[in-house]
Amino acid sequence: MGLSRRDLMKKAGMAAMGTGFAGLTLSMANSAIGAGEQTKIPDLPWPYKKLDPAAVAEAAYAGFYKGACSYGVFESIVAPLRKEIGFPYTMMPSTLLVVGQGGVADVASLCGSLNGAASAIFLVTGGMDKKPREAAYAIIQDVFLWYEQTALPDYRPKNPKYEIIKSVSGSNLCHVSVSKWCKASKFKSFSKERSERCGWLTASVAKHTAEALNKYADGAFKMAYPLSAAAQACRSCHDKGSTLENTRGMSDCGGCHFTPSMKQVHPKM
Amino acid sequence: MGLSRRDLMKKAGMAAMGTGFAGLTLSMANSAIGAGEQTKIPDLPWPYKKLDPAAVAEAAYAGFYKGACSYGVFESIVAPLRKEIGFPYTMMPSTLLVVGQGGVADVASLCGSLNGAASAIFLVTGGMDKKPREAAYAIIQDVFLWYEQTALPDYRPKNPKYEIIKSVSGSNLCHVSVSKWCKASKFKSFSKERSERCGWLTASVAKHTAEALNKYADGAFKMAYPLSAAAQACRSCHDKGSTLENTRGMSDCGGCHFTPSMKQVHPKM
Incomplete structure (x- = not known):
């Protein structure tokens, strides 16, 4: 069988622009023959369009019952971007985020909703270079500290299975957050x-994350949840540049150390 | 400018097989015009080929100094698969894993090397369905418990900057692991x-993860690092089905609770 040049171009969905592959349409550019550069996955950050936080929250609640907490948050943000923007979001294997379930693989370490939020934030604001990396980390740290300090869940899904009371975790860990609740x-x-x-919490974290990203998109993001005064006091002896400098991090110390029920005593200073 | 049919096919990297798009080569199938199904990102798990653990360790050490701990582990496993298998690994935005740095965005929560390992393991063994999800979680939990219980780092890079002593973290957390070291x-x-x-640790976790995945690929993976007897004793009152049932997880309790230096006392039983 023979294909004329016209047939080939037609089959390729190309308008006959007479300039070869430089004349590909936008939608073609992502999947075109010979368009190796365009089919390459682009560097982070990926493009972002402002999202409806309430819609994100509802999607996250539904996502929780499909793929758990981490997937619930991540996919509630990525799915509307996939719909609005298409490539490269069409290539993101969101199922990978299921692994954050229950503090990663049910280990109860880092809360999965926060792990999913961190990935979503980094995807649309971060990158390998120092500047986007630090910009993304500031948003992530603020979301983590909001989570520690706030009575959660603060979003009630439209059709919940049960009514749920709030609690303050004082920690970013699944184990502590669950046990406190x-x-x-x-x-x-x-x-x-x-x-x-945890379904409500997934929705709450997703909503707060979408709000933070919307502010960032507007150039209006500011860190709003500084470390507690108590934690800052701890850090004056334990953090970078201090006498001891034997720890690192950005989290309330009181979530684990010197909790009242443990009758824990600080070593003599 | 005019392109002949021959030029067009050449530009498209096609062998002149005379059957139009049915005659695309395999490598073309993933990025071809009209090949919508092939350009869709496939479900997890993605295909795996057994890796050289020593090569993975060296790549992870180098990756640590590029994109930190989580990226270091993840990319040390994904890069050789991208080279060997190509698509869909060519579409994986590994830079996303940078976010695991320093216990996620320098928060010092879950150790980034473990977060990266968990993602790599889930990518090649996990999925949305219960069966692959649980299979992946078993491998991940075993890697996490190995990390908690083992004097690390246990891999010395070929060209290290300094000599590094080992320590046992008793925890999967960046903060605890760093402070103990x-x-x-x-x-x-x-x-x-x-x-x-942390560079050596990244290499150690990557090597151990590759070894676990190689065993899994051979159908020879068995969990080898059960929870400590002490943690199992805690769980007899606090875990699923127990009297209190007020916690969850798969981690040594003694990494945070009742550490000798804290003079912590268990509430009266």
């Missing part, structure tokens, strides 16, 4: 109510 | 030696 609510850590609470 | 080594938490230690 169990203590406040009297529900067990493997109860359906605790699971629902 | 600082105590053991007498180096400060923002020193160049501590940074080098």
